Amino acid sequence: EVQLVESGGGLVQPGGSLRLSCAASGLTFSNYAMSWVRQAPGKGLEWVSGINSGGSSTKYADSVKGRFTISRDNAENTLYLRMNSLKPEDTAVYYCAKYTGNTYYPLNEYDYWGQGTQVTVSS
Numbered sequence: 564e565v566q567l568v569e570s571g572g573g574l575v576q577p578g579g580s581l582r583l584s585c586a587a588s589g590l591t592f593s594n595y596a597m598s599w600v601r602q603a604p605g606k607g608l609e610w611v612s613g614i615n616s617g618g619s620s621t622k623y624a625d626s627v628k629g630r631f632t633i634s635r636d637n638a639e640n641t642l643y644l645r646m647n648s649l650k651p652e653d654t655a656v657y658y659c660a661k662y663t664g665n666t667y668y669p670l671n672e673y674d675y676w677g678q679g680t681q682v683t684v685s686s
Contacts, residue, residue: 564589565587565588565589565590565675566587566589566677567585567586567587567659567660567661567675567676567677568585568586568588568677568678569584569585569657569658569659569677569678569679569680570583570584570585570586570680571583571584571680572680572681572682573681573682573683574683574685575649575682575683575684576649576684576685576686577649577650577651577684577685577686578648578649579649579684580645580646580647580649581646581649581682582643582644582645582646583599583643583644583646583657583659583680583682584641584642584643585597585599585641585642585643585644585677586640586641587640587641587642587661588640590661590675592635592637592640593616593617594616595616595661595662595663595664595665596613596614596615596616596661596662596664596665596666596667597613597614597633597635597642597659597660597661597662597667598610598611598612598614598633598659598660598662598667598670598673599611599612599613599631599633599642599644599657599658599659599660600657600658600660600673601653601655601656601657601658601682602655602656602658602679603652603654603655604655606655609624609626609655610624610670610671611623611624611626611627611631611657612624612627612633612644613633613662613667613670614633614634614635614667615665615666615667616637616665616666617637617665618635618637620666620667621633622667622670626652627646627653630646630647630648630649631644631645631646631647632644632645632647633645642659644657646682649682649684650684651684651685652684653682653684654682654683654684654685655681655682656679656680656681656682657679657680657681657682658676658678658679659676659677660673660675660676660677661674661675661676662674
């Protein structure tokens, strides 16, 4: 059974940083592209970032480009999202999601999700 478990969320002041982690099990992690998506209060899901199976290619939403960095450690079956210069509008539940293949195209072709971790950016 595929399991994705996010951690690292919390309350941070504007301009602060957080690093999210997603521990994967029940799959050959290195075979699949992964992504981070988020859902702000009262809003729909927003794709944030994707990374291919080997970690050599990444893509970001315009809203986070230059501030967020996605990475992965295939030896540790873990996905990361480093978030810098956080803004109140980054407040959301952040989910990691597994793609069906080794690339992040199409952007929304996921088949497994984690339970999410809350990120709140507020002074």
